[in-house]
Amino acid sequence: MLAERQPVGSSLTSEAARVASDVDALFGHYIGEPGDGRSRLFEAMRHAGIGGGKRLRPLLTVATARLFGIDEGRALRVGAAIEATHVYSLIHDDLPCMDDDDFRRGKPTVHKAFDEATAVLAGDCFHDLAFEIMSDPATHEDPFVRADLVLELARASGPNGMAGGQMLDLVAEGQALEIGAITRLQQLKTGALIEFAVEAACIMGRIAPEARTPYRGYARDIGLAFQMADDLLDHNGDEAAAGKRLNKDAAAGKATFVSLLGEERARQQCGMLVAQAIDHLHDHGAEADLLRAIARYVEKRDR
Amino acid sequence: MLAERQPVGSSLTSEAARVASDVDALFGHYIGEPGDGRSRLFEAMRHAGIGGGKRLRPLLTVATARLFGIDEGRALRVGAAIEATHVYSLIHDDLPCMDDDDFRRGKPTVHKAFDEATAVLAGDCFHDLAFEIMSDPATHEDPFVRADLVLELARASGPNGMAGGQMLDLVAEGQALEIGAITRLQQLKTGALIEFAVEAACIMGRIAPEARTPYRGYARDIGLAFQMADDLLDHNGDEAAAGKRLNKDAAAGKATFVSLLGEERARQQCGMLVAQAIDHLHDHGAEADLLRAIARYVEKRDR
Numbered sequence: 001m002l003a004e005r006q007p008v009g010s011s012l013t014s015e016a017a018r019v020a021s022d023v024d025a026l027f028g029h030y031i032g033e034p035g036d037g038r039s040r041l042f043e044a045m046r047h048a049g050i051g052g053g054k055r056l057r058p059l060l061t062v063a064t065a066r067l068f069g070i071d072e073g074r075a076l077r078v079g080a081a082i083e084a085t086h087v088y089s090l091i092h093d094d095l096p097c098m099d100d101d102d103f104r105r106g107k108p109t110v111h112k113a114f115d116e117a118t119a120v121l122a123g124d125c126f127h128d129l130a131f132e133i134m135s136d137p138a139t140h141e142d143p144f145v146r147a148d149l150v151l152e153l154a155r156a157s158g159p160n161g162m163a164g165g166q167m168l169d170l171v172a173e174g175q176a177l178e179i180g181a182i183t184r185l186q187q188l189k190t191g192a193l194i195e196f197a198v199e200a201a202c203i204m205g206r207i208a209p210e211a212r213t214p215y216r217g218y219a220r221d222i223g224l225a226f227q228m229a230d231d232l233l234d235h236n237g238d239e240a241a242a243g244k245r246l247n248k249d250a251a252a253g254k255a256t257f258v259s260l261l262g263e264e265r266a267r268q269q270c271g272m273l274v275a276q277a278i279d280h281l282h283d284h285g286a287e288a289d290l291l292r293a294i295a296r297y298v299e300k301r302d303r
Numbered sequence: 304m305l306a307e308r309q310p311v312g313s314s315l316t317s318e319a320a321r322v323a324s325d326v327d328a329l330f331g332h333y334i335g336e337p338g339d340g341r342s343r344l345f346e347a348m349r350h351a352g353i354g355g356g357k358r359l360r361p362l363l364t365v366a367t368a369r370l371f372g373i374d375e376g377r378a379l380r381v382g383a384a385i386e387a388t389h390v391y392s393l394i395h396d397d398l399p400c401m402d403d404d405d406f407r408r409g410k411p412t413v414h415k416a417f418d419e420a421t422a423v424l425a426g427d428c429f430h431d432l433a434f435e436i437m438s439d440p441a442t443h444e445d446p447f448v449r450a451d452l453v454l455e456l457a458r459a460s461g462p463n464g465m466a467g468g469q470m471l472d473l474v475a476e477g478q479a480l481e482i483g484a485i486t487r488l489q490q491l492k493t494g495a496l497i498e499f500a501v502e503a504a505c506i507m508g509r510i511a512p513e514a515r516t517p518y519r520g521y522a523r524d525i526g527l528a529f530q531m532a533d534d535l536l537d538h539n540g541d542e543a544a545a546g547k548r549l550n551k552d553a554a555a556g557k558a559t560f561v562s563l564l565g566e567e568r569a570r571q572q573c574g575m576l577v578a579q580a581i582d583h584l585h586d587h588g589a590e591a592d593l594l595r596a597i598a599r600y601v602e603k604r605d606r
Contacts, residue, residue, distance in 0.1 A: 031462075036487075037474040038467045045462070092427060097419035116400035117473050120423070121466050124395060127427065128461035131434050135453040143447035150438035150453045158431035159334075159348070163424050164341045170420050171340040184339075 012293040019062055019076065020055040026080045030129055044114045044122040049087045052105035052243075054301075056226070056294070057082045060197040063290040064215060068205030074140055078149060078200050081133040085157050086193060088126035091119055093166060099248070106243030130157075140204060148203050156196035165189025169254075177255045183224065186257075190230075191223035198222075214280040218291065221277035226298050228270040231256040233303070235263060241303045274299040315596040322365055322379065323358040329383045333432055347417045347425040352390045355408035355546075357604075359529070359597070360385045363500040366593040367518060371508030377443055381452060381503050384436040388460050389496060391429035394422055396469060402551070409546030433460075443507060451506050459499035468492025472557075480558045486527065493533075494526035501525075517583040521594065524580035529601050531573040534559040536606065538566060544606045577602040 027049045031042050058079025065075030094101040094109040095116060102112050111119035133139060134149050155161060165188030172185060198219035202212045234246045235258045249256050257266045277295045281288040330352045334345050361382025368378030397404040397412040398419060405415050414422035436442060437452050458464060468491030475488060501522035505515045537549045538561045552559050560569045580598045584591040 034463075034467070037471045038462060040474065041462055041467065041470040088427075092423055095420075095423060097423060117398075118470070120395055120398060120400060121470055121473075124391075124426075124430065124466050125462045127430050128457045128466065131453055132457035132461065135438075135450045135457065137450075143445075143450045147438045147440075147446040147449040147453070150434055150450070154431045154435035154438065158435065159341060159344055159428045160337075163427050163431065164337070164344065167344040167421070167424055168340045170424075171343065 012290065012297055015062075015290060016055065016059055019059045019079070020053075022076050023055055023058050023080045023083055024050045026077065026133070027084070027129075030133070040114060040118055041121055041125065044110050044118045045125055047107065047113055048091050048104075048110050048122055049084070049126060052107065053083075053087075054303075055079075055083060057086055057193060057197040059294060060194065060219070060222075060291075061201050063294055064198045064201035065204060066290060067215075067284060067287055068201065068207065070201065070204050074138075075201060075204065077133055077136070077139040078204060079197065081130045081139070081149075081153065082193060082197050082200065084126045084130035084133060085153065085162070088123045088130065089157070089162055089166070089193075091123035091126065095119060098166070098170070101245055101248075103244050142206075145203060145206070149200055152196060152199060152203065156192045156199075161188055161192035161196075162190075165192065172254050174253050175255075179257075179260050182255055182257060182260060186224065186227040187220075190227055191220065194223040194226060195219040214283065218277045218280040218295070221273045221280070222295055222298055225270045225273035225277065225295075228257045228266050228273070229298055229301060231258045232263065232266055232270065233301075234258070237303070243303070270299055315593065315600055318365075318593060318596075319358065319362055322362045322382070323356075325379050326358055326361050326383045326386055327353050329380065329436070330387070330432075333436070343417060343421055344424055344428065347413050347421045348428055350410065350416055351394050351407075351413050351425055352387070352429060355410065356386075356390075357606075358382075358386060360389055360496060360500040362597060363497065363522070363525075363594075364504050366597055367501045367504035368507060369593060370518075370587060370590055371504065371510065373504065373507050377441075378504060378507065380436055380439070380442040381507060382500065384433045384442070384452075384456065385496060385500050385503065387429045387433035387436060388456065388465070391426045391433065392460070392465055392469070392496075394426035394429065398422060401469070401473070404548055404551075406547050445509075448506060448509070452503055455499060455502060455506065459495045459502075464491055464495035464499075465493075468495065475557050477556050478558075482560075482563050485558055485560065485563060489527065489530040490523075493530055494523065497526040497529060498522040517586065521580045521583040521598070524576040524583070525598055525601055528573045528576035528580065528598075531560045531569050531576070532601055532604060534561045535566065535569055535573065536604075537561070540606070546606070573602055 031045045033042060058076060061079035061082060062072060062075045090104060091110050093099050094104055095111055101109050103109060110122055131150055134153060135146050140146050157163060165185055168185040169189055198215050202215055237246050239246050250259060261269060274295045278292050281291055334348045336345060361379060364382030364385060365375060365378045393407060394413050396402050397407055398414055404412050406412060413425055434453055437456060438449050443449050460466060468488055471488040472492055501518050505518055536545065540549055542549050553562060564572060577598045581595050584594055
């Protein structure tokens with residue numbers, strides 16, 4: 001499980017590709033081939049979880065862990081646990097009763113490729129997989145760290161985090177939310193897990209809570225900038241490149257950062273948040289270059 | 304959090320009532336009232352999780368913990384975490400795309416009382432709540448025990464446990480399963496979590512795995528007997544008393560223990576398993592009386 005540390009200067013693209021391939025390998029290790037009636041469930045898990053996505057959350061965990069000299073193989077496992085939570089939420093959010101999406105990451109969504117019941121169960125199983133990876137002794141030698149990672153992941157993904165944000169999003173339909181309410185919704189729906197991806201590395205590094213302020217600031221800014229960039233891509237982007245349906249919020253009459261601020265101001269805000277995120281890292285040298293590169297990518301990404 | 308130990312001789316009914324009321328109180332503590340768009344989600348969680356159910360799993364954890372002199376307040380928290388997993392699975396299994404049930408525990412199912420999207424999210428939130436309770440320092444003082452409880456809960460509820468059993472159940476429709484396949488299905492679908500309710504107390508008591516054999520034997524027998532009794536109730540029972548639709552497996556052309564063995568042999572098998580479960584406890588005195596009473600209840604229950 002011990003991976004060699006990569007040289008700090010290597011490019012974001014190659015680092016991201018390596019993290020993505022390591023996450024695929026780890027998920028592949030856990031998703032077996034039982035050879036009984038459960039095969040369909042395991043196939044659905046592979047369909048949803050392997051080979052796709054930006055893997056932003058594990059990349060953030062690995063990049064933050066680098067600041068504290070944490071073994072990269074272990075940081076990858078923690079990041080993969082967070083990605084498993086993200087995968088579960090995408091499967092459930094795509095269901096007909098939720099956002100009703102047919103495409104995700106350029107492939108049919110799980111309930112389209114399989115069926116709804118299999119999709120509910122595949123999501124539930126990724127939900128369990130997150131906690132199974134997180135609590136495994138291979139993830140961290142200190143059981144206190146493992147238990148703390150589990151506790152904070154459960155809080156970040158439950159009703160006071162990601163799932164609560166999805167509920168706010170569901171009830172937002174047809175409501176005229178203003179900017180404060182949209183910000184709150186997004187901080188729960190996507191921000192909580194992105195922030196936890198950074199926080200998790202602080203927990204692994206046993207960084208005292210009062211010393212986590214710059215990393216929390218970075219994560220909060222990145223999370224909001226990511227959502228603004230998402231709204232901008234939704235407004236202007238290319239469905240083929242995105243691999244999913246775009247502009248559905250506007251079609252459903254939901255307010256977005258772009259509909260509220262206008263395209264130009266949303267773009268400025270996003271750039272400002274990214275600059276602010278990078279500024280939080282001013283005490284760090286080259287070991288924070290990957291976090292800086294991720295911040296710049298969040299602003300410039302085209303999918 | 305420290306609860307006084309109850310005298311061993313008190314009756315099953317009063318012990319079960321106390322456990323049920325403590326589980327309700329703990330869930331109530333966690334399910335807040337946010338005063339924003341998430342209210343509906345929290346209401347759905349209260350609807351599904353508070354005031355209902357036999358609370359068999361937490362009762363098993365509390366009863367097994369008594370063998371090892373474990374603080375009862377802590378055992379209750381572990382049992383409540385397992386019950387949260389059970390509640391999440393009931394909400395999702397009742398969905399129209401799964402078993403499509405309108406009533407549960409004498410009330411409309413969550414998707415009937417609220418809507419499907421809220422039901423998916425309320426299930427997801429109980430899923431998180433299980434791990435949040437389990438990993439909380441209030442649940443056990445030793446972080447190694449907490450992390451181990453989380454790991455084993457994730458395994459018991461995922462694709463190689465409860466969720467895998469539900470998948471087997473879904474694909475069983477219209478198939479002519481024989482007794483071995485039904486036993487395997489039930490051991491995953493309901494057995495895995497019932498067995499974990501007993502195993503969890505062994506983990507709390509730091510019982511060496513090789514010394515857990517009698518408790519695992521007890522749990523396995525109880526789990527199977529419970530399912531046979533369920534099939535018998537389904538066959539003969541009273542829908543009003545059960546608070547849910549009965550005989551749906553037979554209607555869906557699914558094999559059950561009763562359809563395969565006949566009523567008489569199923570009843571004999573159930574009785575034999577209960578006797579065998581009690582026999583596993585022969586090294587214990589009065590401290591195992593609650594476990595014995597639970598075993599007898601599993602055979603005789605009328606709902």
